[in-house]
Amino acid sequence: MAINDDDLDKLCFLARLALNEGDRAPLKSDLQRMLGFVDSLRDADVGDCAPMAHPHDSDLRRRVDAVSSGDQCDQLTALAPAASAGMFLVPKVIE
Amino acid sequence: MSAAVDAWEAVIGLEVHVQLRTASKMFSGAATAYGAEANCQANVVDVALPGVLPVVNAEAINKAIRFGLAVGGDISADSVFDRKNYFYPDLPKGYQLSQFAQPIVAGGLVHARRADGSLLQVQLTRAHLEEDAGKSIHDAFAGATGVDYNRAGTPLLEVVTEPVLHSAADAVAYLKALHTLVRWLGICDGNMQEGSFRCDANVSVRPRGSDQLGVRSEVKNVNSFRFVEKAISYEIERHIRLCERGEQPVQETRLYDAARDQTRSMRSKEYAEDYRYFPDPDLPPLRLSEAEIAAQREQLPELPQQRYRRYLEELGLSDYDADLLSTERALSDYYEQVAAAAGDAKLAANWVLGEFSAALNSAQLNVEDSPLDSARLGGLLAKLASKEINGKIAKKVFEAMWRSADSAAEAIDRLGLKKIDDSAALAAMVDQLIAQHPEQWAQLQQGQDKLLQFFIGQAMRATRGQADAGVLQGMIRDRLGQ
Numbered sequence: 001m002a003i004n005d006d007d008l009d010k011l012c013f014l015a016r017l018a019l020n021e022g023d024r025a026p027l028k029s030d031l032q033r034m035l036g037f038v039d040s041l042r043d044a045d046v047g048d049c050a051p052m053a054h055p056h057d058s059d060l061r062r063r064v065d066a067v068s069s070g071d072q073c074d075q076l077t078a079l080a081p082a083a084s085a086g087m088f089l090v091p092k093v094i095e
Numbered sequence: 096m097s098a099a100v101d102a103w104e105a106v107i108g109l110e111v112h113v114q115l116r117t118a119s120k121m122f123s124g125a126a127t128a129y130g131a132e133a134n135c136q137a138n139v140v141d142v143a144l145p146g147v148l149p150v151v152n153a154e155a156i157n158k159a160i161r162f163g164l165a166v167g168g169d170i171s172a173d174s175v176f177d178r179k180n181y182f183y184p185d186l187p188k189g190y191q192l193s194q195f196a197q198p199i200v201a202g203g204l205v206h207a208r209r210a211d212g213s214l215l216q217v218q219l220t221r222a223h224l225e226e227d228a229g230k231s232i233h234d235a236f237a238g239a240t241g242v243d244y245n246r247a248g249t250p251l252l253e254v255v256t257e258p259v260l261h262s263a264a265d266a267v268a269y270l271k272a273l274h275t276l277v278r279w280l281g282i283c284d285g286n287m288q289e290g291s292f293r294c295d296a297n298v299s300v301r302p303r304g305s306d307q308l309g310v311r312s313e314v315k316n317v318n319s320f321r322f323v324e325k326a327i328s329y330e331i332e333r334h335i336r337l338c339e340r341g342e343q344p345v346q347e348t349r350l351y352d353a354a355r356d357q358t359r360s361m362r363s364k365e366y367a368e369d370y371r372y373f374p375d376p377d378l379p380p381l382r383l384s385e386a387e388i389a390a391q392r393e394q395l396p397e398l399p400q401q402r403y404r405r406y407l408e409e410l411g412l413s414d415y416d417a418d419l420l421s422t423e424r425a426l427s428d429y430y431e432q433v434a435a436a437a438g439d440a441k442l443a444a445n446w447v448l449g450e451f452s453a454a455l456n457s458a459q460l461n462v463e464d465s466p467l468d469s470a471r472l473g474g475l476l477a478k479l480a481s482k483e484i485n486g487k488i489a490k491k492v493f494e495a496m497w498r499s500a501d502s503a504a505e506a507i508d509r510l511g512l513k514k515i516d517d518s519a520a521l522a523a524m525v526d527q528l529i530a531q532h533p534e535q536w537a538q539l540q541q542g543q544d545k546l547l548q549f550f551i552g553q554a555m556r557a558t559r560g561q562a563d564a565g566v567l568q569g570m571i572r573d574r575l576g577q
Contacts, residue, residue: 014369016182053175053197053374060381065117065154068124069138076134076142086133087232087241090184094233094240 001039003031103300103338105331106308107266108220108258111273112251113283114227114291115158120248121226122149122192127249129289137229137244143187148377151176155250156381158282159199159224160391162252165280165398166219168203170388176224176378179370184242185229193253195372198223199381205256206400207272209265212414217269218257225251246290252282258297258308263327267320270294272399279399279424287318294323298330300338309334310344314358317351326351329358402427410440419448425462426452429469436473439480446476450493467497475503487560488512515561518570521554525570528553540575547571 008028012019077083123140140147163170175197178190200222207215229247231240260266277283284291293316299309317323334344349358399421406417420430434443479489495506507513529536539546554567
């Protein structure tokens, strides 16, 4: 499968990436190679393998339903570029 | 318009987000209580700081299993958490953890009743576990949106129906039955104002008789039964109007505006809905053993639908009473205990739905906070059932018991309302009444039977209702020579 400019535009939109014009060709080539690698996996014989959702045969660890963390508002909002009244502030988004 | 409307059939499928009642979040140990100060209940996992890992809340899983068993769905021995990728500020990871290809519950049936009493069975597609997003506040900051992650990571069970509903009224009947069920099971508090039970409706129309599905629109996050009904009705009419004009509805998400009673477009789905689901590499599959599922099955209570049928068929309650007594678990359990103690199921139903519910209402109390426990009310009704007291006295005793910790016997004693069973004293009183009212007595003797009630009434007044009306009637008839 070849990556064309439309595919690249769509991937960039989904990943919210704004590419410089000069980055387009190298990225297209990288993506092409990744797809080539994925294609090569198709050649592996997996006839005896059931499809799996995870490479490790391990059980999902579960925790008891208990509150184990308290108010971290000040520490968390201190990491944010902008915060006010305990809230994280982001550029206005409204639908 | 109605002929045109009849030519179309609405097809509705519902997705309900049921917030599971847990102390902590789906994948973190932060609290889930509603109404806390912004971001005081968010931790490093909820805001997706680098390097943190999710750990699943066992109680959310158990509650999902109980739901699946209650609707007769298949509990998956192997279910998987996927990443649903999209960007929005209230989703700090850039993906929501949700179950896509392998949900914990497949299938199932919800039993609902329409307003006219007819049965509505709604086929479920699935129910899957996922995490809630945070909340965006758009109007509090100039030029900025504020984000509160307290809700981020709260466990949700998303319950999805097949597109099998055909009217707004049926959609609401289903929602009410689901709402009853999740509260009954104790898996959700059902508070719609606080967003604990939120509905998205997928609506389309097709020519009546067709088996093709039309293009659907999705109405998001409607938070009351009344608004769901209005929003769906509006959408059905809008789709029919478009189709009648020969236009095709667009696949899109719409918001219901209650103030204007209309829906408006929120975003077009064609580009936005590319979620690129894939299994979360941080969470291995959730494997459930038969023993774990059986342990949850043992915890299932008798379900509202089962109780409703038992009330109708075994206890002989009216449809109306059976319905009211199988809707709210606390009231239903209270009724069960009263009926057992009273030994008379119909009498207990009358009193629990009558005097008791009226007293709760006027005191603005929940059943759980009732000052009169079920054993005491049952004791009072046992005395009424055995005719130890009559209905009028029972009401007085009820009021006294509501305001005290007395048993029925204690309240009756305290109020001096014990039934007069001294027949000699009653006989003397009857003779005295006859002497006091010679005209009425003569008329009664001449066959004016309604005067029998006059004498019984006089006797009841004289004894403050403590005499047995049947005994009095026998004594008067004796004296009439009947």
